[in-house]
Amino acid sequence: MVTSEPVGLLVRRWRQRRNRSQMDVALAANLSTRHLSCIETGRATPSRNMIERLCDELDVPLRERNALHLAAGFAPLHLERPLADLGAARTAVEAVLAGHEPSPALAVNVRWELLAANRAATAFFADLPAPLLTPPVNVLRATLHPDGLAPRIRNLTQWRAHVLRRLRRQLARTAAEGLTDLLADLESYGAPAALPEEENRDDFAVPLLLSSDHGDLAFLYTTTVFGSPRDVTLDEIAVETFFPADDATAQLLTSVRR
Structure with a gap:
């Protein structure tokens, strides 16, 4: 990662991104407002420890923290x-x-590139056109x-x-590289008008309603991330x-697994 x-x-x-x-940031990071102002205007260069303190307070992802360290003349820390x-x-x-079978589960990075998937999730993508399955597979595009x-x-x-x-x-x-282009691509696909079945369900959360060779499926999802990561890859993984x-x-998934 190189930054000029x-x-x-x-x-x-990052401070402005967090509003x-x-x-506010100076008090929380235990430095003076003047010192923070000097850092932001280039009149002072933060130490490695100061960078981490500010990044902790501003919830800066580890990949972007490395960019700050490089910009300050240090080697990447993470x-x-x-x-x-x-x-x-x-x-x-x-x-x-594996433990989530027979329901689908997959792991992605911050750019929604597929890192791993169980058999149930892989089955949904198995018959897609080759261009959508060329690594790295982007789950949202697919x-x-x-x-x-x-x-x-x-x-x-x-x-x-x-x-x-x-x-x-x-x-x-996150300001993650690649997400702006991904968002533009997804927005360009468009979507048809909503169908009655989208509006007439009484769900706790927005479901994924999917047709399959075995019948119609309805899913809710959860997202799991690692707490206190120190590695960039780990910081960006979501399951x-x-x-x-x-x-x-539930019955259909169980019957198909048998």
């Missing part, structure tokens, strides 16, 4: 290893995916693309709106687990 921007500009940008005042080298964390991901799962999503308008809202929030929170939203889906 001064560290003070990056600090100010925090200099006084390592980035592939999932295969994450030891117990990799084992935990695999355990969640889901909303007209040649992807979109024709099988019975509440496409509702689900698409939910996905786009979630992606916009993620972009605002998406889908649960049956009705008894018919």
Whole structure:
């Protein structure tokens, strides 16, 4: 990761992204407002420890923290290893995916690129066109693309709106590279008018209503992330687990597994 921007500009940008005042951040990070102002304007260079204190307070992702360290003239502090080298964390991901059968579950990075999936999740993507399955597979593109799962999503308008809202929030929170282009791509796909079945359900949360060769399915999902990560890859991993939203889906998944 290389950046030509001064560290003070990056600090100010993250502070403004979080809608925090200099006084608020300075007090929380235990430094003077004047010192923070000097850092942001380039009159002072923060130490490595100061960068981490400010990043903790501003909830800066580890990848972007490394950019701040580089901008200040330091080596990146947080390592980035592939999932295969994450030891117990990799084992935990695999355990969640396998243990969630027969319901689908998958692990993605911050750009929604597929890292791992259980058999139930893999089955949904198995018959998609080759361009959508060329690594790295982007789960959101494969889901909303007209040649992807979109024709099988019975509440496409509702689900698409939910996905786009979630992606916009993620972009605002992380500023992750690639999310702006991904959002633009997904927005360009469009969606048909909402169908009555999208509006007439009384659900606790927006469901994913999906047609399959074995019958109609309805899912709710949860997202799991690792607490207190120190590795960039681990910081960016999310495990998406889908649960049956009705008894018919639960029974169908169980019967197919047999």
